Amino acid sequence: MENAIIKVKGLKKTFGELEVLKEIDLTVNRGDVVAVLGSSGSGKTTLLRCLNFLERADEGKLSFDGRSFDLASIKKAEIAEIRAKTGFVFQNYNLFANKTALKNVTEGLIIARRVPRKEAEEKGLELLRKVGLEDKRDYYPYQLSGGQQQRIAIARAIAADPEIIYFDEPTSALDPELIGEVLTVMRELAEEGRTMLVVTHEMSFAENVSNRVIFMENGAILEEAPSNEFFRNTKNERVRAFLNMISKEEEK
Numbered sequence: 001m002e003n004a005i006i007k008v009k010g011l012k013k014t015f016g017e018l019e020v021l022k023e024i025d026l027t028v029n030r031g032d033v034v035a036v037l038g039s040s041g042s043g044k045t046t047l048l049r050c051l052n053f054l055e056r057a058d059e060g061k062l063s064f065d066g067r068s069f070d071l072a073s074i075k076k077a078e079i080a081e082i083r084a085k086t087g088f089v090f091q092n093y094n095l096f097a098n099k100t101a102l103k104n105v106t107e108g109l110i111i112a113r114r115v116p117r118k119e120a121e122e123k124g125l126e127l128l129r130k131v132g133l134e135d136k137r138d139y140y141p142y143q144l145s146g147g148q149q150q151r152i153a154i155a156r157a158i159a160a161d162p163e164i165i166y167f168d169e170p171t172s173a174l175d176p177e178l179i180g181e182v183l184t185v186m187r188e189l190a191e192e193g194r195t196m197l198v199v200t201h202e203m204s205f206a207e208n209v210s211n212r213v214i215f216m217e218n219g220a221i222l223e224e225a226p227s228n229e230f231f232r233n234t235k236n237e238r239v240r241a242f243l244n245m246i247s248k249e250e251e252k
């Protein structure tokens with residue numbers, strides 16, 4: 001069986017006159033934890049949104065789990081088929097405000113996948129236990145901290161055992177003291193062998209948990225390397241400047 005879950009060739013995306021993604025080529029293999037780094041506006045989030053069809057790419061080919069698709073002309077049924085095998089964790093949680101923690105996790109299983117309610121609730125409780133929030137099963141989002149909401153969002157994303165999980169800056173909306181609890185859950189997922197593509201500004205996660213790093217600049221992939229090599233031996237001046245800037249900000 002081929003090891004790649006996704007292969008992207010020539011992905012392009014424009015908004016009006018602005019070319020946001022330029023000829024992106026990317027491969028994510030089973031078990032990879034790929035960190036996507038770069039300054040604001042480099043195209044990181046748009047890349048994730050195109051891969052999960054929250055935005056429609058203008059050009060490009062996608063191979064997903066061995067099947068090939070044209071990103072510009074892919075059919076709705078094919079999009080639904082791919083989405084059924086992916087999870088997505090948003091920057092701002094995107095929980096249902098009128099549903100409890102447990103119902104946020106089980107809703108997709110019951111409605112979209114027609115899992116019997118009892119079975120879905122058992123799975124939901126197992127996942128809440130996994131992210132340390134079983135005791136919050138009946139709490140609504142407004143009763144939870146940002147870190148707790150994001151952990152519930154992660155539980156929801158893994159409820160259907162996706163082939164790959166996309167994370168879009170999962171800690172950027174959190175207060176500093178809450179970031180660690182979310183990164184701990186993500187680290188545990190990585191240790192389980194989950195395949196993850198993570199847009200992040202958390203350098204410790206990128207360096208110590210991911211096995212590959214992609215650095216984006218002006219809508220293109222400027223560098224791609226194993227994590228150790230990226231952080232310790234990069235020869236790219238722009239990457240060095242970025243890492244130096246991050247290091248100085250962390251020292252403040």
